[in-house]
Amino acid sequence: MPDSQMTTSQATTGSVTTMEHEAHNPALLHHFSDAQQQKNAASLGMWLFLVTEIMFFGGMFCAYLVYRLAHFNAFAAASQQLSIKMGAFNTAVLIVSSVTVVLAVKAAEVGKRKLLVGYLVVTVLLGLTFLVVKGFEYNEKFERHHVPGATFKFTDTFDDNGKQIPVNPKEAELFFSIYFVMTGMHALHMIIGCGLFSVLAILSWKGHYTPGYFTPIENAGLYWHLVDIIWIYLFPLLYLISRHS
Amino acid sequence: MVEQQHEVEGDLTVEHEHTTHSQGFYLAIGAALLVLTATTVAAAFVNLGPFNPVIALLIATIKATLVIIFFMHVKGASEKLTGAIVVSGFFFLAILIALSLADYMTRSWR
Numbered sequence: 447m448p449d450s451q452m453t454t455s456q457a458t459t460g461s462v463t464t465m466e467h468e469a470h471n472p473a474l475l476h477h478f479s480d481a482q483q484q485k486n487a488a489s490l491g492m493w494l495f496l497v498t499e500i501m502f503f504g505g506m507f508c509a510y511l512v513y514r515l516a517h518f519n520a521f522a523a524a525s526q527q528l529s530i531k532m533g534a535f536n537t538a539v540l541i542v543s544s545v546t547v548v549l550a551v552k553a554a555e556v557g558k559r560k561l562l563v564g565y566l567v568v569t570v571l572l573g574l575t576f577l578v579v580k581g582f583e584y585n586e587k588f589e590r591h592h593v594p595g596a597t598f599k600f601t602d603t604f605d606d607n608g609k610q611i612p613v614n615p616k617e618a619e620l621f622f623s624i625y626f627v628m629t630g631m632h633a634l635h636m637i638i639g640c641g642l643f644s645v646l647a648i649l650s651w652k653g654h655y656t657p658g659y660f661t662p663i664e665n666a667g668l669y670w671h672l673v674d675i676i677w678i679y680l681f682p683l684l685y686l687i688s689r690h691s
Numbered sequence: 692m693v694e695q696q697h698e699v700e701g702d703l704t705v706e707h708e709h710t711t712h713s714q715g716f717y718l719a720i721g722a723a724l725l726v727l728t729a730t731t732v733a734a735a736f737v738n739l740g741p742f743n744p745v746i747a748l749l750i751a752t753i754k755a756t757l758v759i760i761f762f763m764h765v766k767g768a769s770e771k772l773t774g775a776i777v778v779s780g781f782f783f784l785a786i787l788i789a790l791s792l793a794d795y796m797t798r799s800w801r
Contacts, residue, residue, distance in 0.1 A: 486770045493773050497780030504784040511788065512795045534732045538725055545721035548762045552711045671763050675755045682747035686735035690743050 473659035485661055492665040496672050499635075503676050506631070510624050510683060519604040520617030525688035527592065527602060528625075532583050533685040536576050537677065543572035544674045547643075547667045554660035559653060562663070566647035569670070573640040580633055587622070594623045625684055632680060635673045642666050712761065720761045727754050 478484035514521045550565035586592075591599035600618040603610040646666055649655065655663060731750040739746060759765055765777065 486773070490770060490773050490776065493776050497776055500780050500784055501787070504787055508788050508791050512791060515792075515795060530732060530735065534728060537728050541721060541724045541728065544724075544758060544762055545717055548711075548717050549714060552714065552717070555711055668763055671758050675758055678754045678758070679748075679751050682731055682735075682744075682751050686731060687744040687747045689735045690738040690740070 473656075481658065488661045488665060489668075492668050496668060499672055499676075503628075503631070506624070506628050507679065507683070510628065513620055513624065517614075517617035517620060519606075519611060520613040521621045522688035523602050523604040523613045524592075524600065524618040524621035524625075525684060526605075527590070528685045529583060529586070530685050530689075532579055533681050536579050537681050539572050539576045539579070540674045540677050543569050543576075544671055546572065547670045551660070551664055551667050554650070554655050554663045555657055557657040559650060559655075562650045562655070563647050566643050566650060566663075570640050570643045570647065573636050573643070577633060577636055577640075580629065584626075587626075592622050594619045594626065598622070628680060628684070632673065632676055635676070639666070639670050639673055642669070711764070717761075720757055724754055724757060 474481050474484055478487065546565045546569045550562055550569065553562040553565055591597050598615065598619050600613070600615040602613070602618075604613050605611075643666060646663060650663070727750050731747055734746050734750070735743065737743075765774070
């Protein structure tokens with residue numbers, strides 16, 4: 447008799463636990479006390495990752511600054527060969543994509559599923575537009591032999607108030623090496639971001655995200671904005687600041 | 692007692708949730724970023740001597756600040772720890788660049 451009572455009480459406790467589990471947000475993991483704590487932890491981890499990204503690109507920005515100071519004439523002459531039109535167009539594309547990302551987060555917050563998917567898809571398309579324009583730019587570099595390596599050629603001169611000063615092609619090659627590493631790394635981040643948002647668009651379509659839980663959308667958005675910020679600095683440093691000296 | 696505390700925290704959560712701004716606000720920030728892009732491109736074609744890089748980097752920093760504050764919701768991230776990590780990230784970046792340039796820019800002084 448006591449045995450059967452025991453079993454009954456255990457079963458009751460068990461079913462209550464199950465009910466509680468169903469009642470709370472299924473996206474809330476058991477080791478967090480509430481949704482806000484879980485969100486803060488995810489956000490903290492994301493910002494930590496973004497800080498490592500800042501340091502990663504920071505090292506390259508530092509290398510660019512040091513070599514620009516050391517080989518100023520060649521860097522200016524090489525920088526003037528980049529297409530400001532394409533660079534400015536891509537900057538605008540990235541800014542618009544940042545707006546669509548932030549609108550996607552807003553759509554997720556108010557639970558508009560189709561709008562969320564729409565903004566995510568537009569973001570991916572804008573990211574791909576950026577990459578295609580970048581591809582045309584790289585193609586132009588190949589055609590003009592501005593890609594570092596055995597076939598590298600650089601005959602342009604540094605314009606010092608009308609006086610044409612020849613530059614060392616080796617130093618110009620250094621500029622293009624840094625240009626390809628920095629824009630290439632940035633493009634790699636764009637490709638990863640496009641993949642990320644494609645997956646999130648599919649999961650959003652399936653209804654994985656609710657106004658109570660859309661942290662992956664927010665964190666992918668933070669990543670995309672950081673990639674945007676890196677381009678915001680790459681564009682003036684590589685394309686703009688050496689038009690006059 | 693513990694349960695009650697949870698309830699209170701729950702209420703705070705609801706208030707914290709709406710860290711986003713209105714759609715029109717985001718579009719306005721986006722428009723401001725596009726105008727600043729046009730400005731920096733236009734400024735690149737004007738000969739300002741040594742101030743060309745200064746203006747370009749100043750505009751880039753304004754744009755980056757707009758993105759960080761209004762798109763990345765740095766203020767909405769209620770955790771002070773998150774703020775400390777973001778600030779420390781930029782602090783170490785500043786050390787990296789300042790000390791490196793302090794070295795390379797003064798080598799010719801000998």
